[in-house]
Amino acid sequence: MDRQCARPGCAEQASATLTFDYAGQRAWLEELAATPSPATYDLCERHADRLSVPNGWSCDDRRPPPPPRALPPVGATAAAQRAIAV
Numbered sequence: 710m711d712r713q714c715a716r717p718g719c720a721e722q723a724s725a726t727l728t729f730d731y732a733g734q735r736a737w738l739e740e741l742a743a744t745p746s747p748a749t750y751d752l753c754e755r756h757a758d759r760l761s762v763p764n765g766w767s768c769d770d771r772r773p774p775p776p777p778r779a780l781p782p783v784g785a786t787a788a789a790q791r792a793i794a795v
Contacts (some may be wrong), residue, residue: 712745714753721753725772727760736762737769 712723726742727750729735738757742749752760762768 712741712751714756715750716752716756719753719756721755723751724754725752725757726750727752727757734763734766735769736760736766737771739771740773 713719714721714723715727723741725738725740726746728737728739728748738752738760741751745751757772760768
């Protein structure tokens with residue numbers, strides 16, 4: 710699934726699919742659809758994260774949450790604190 714972001718001027722790889730329900734005034738973001746559709750928009754992560762919808766509309770972000778960031782090793786944290794204290 711190597712598709713480009715639908716935003717004009719953006720050359721980033723798409724990572725999410727945006728779908729609208731105009732009658733219901735709703736939009737939702739999901740993981741990139743397996744196949745492109747003319748009724749949806751594929752967006753890169755940056756544009757999907759910054760998406761805003763018109764006033765009165767709702768947006769449901771159905772993308773899975775990102776994996777938790779690994780914490781630094783305990784020794785590394787203590788060393789960094791000592792370096793800051795100096």
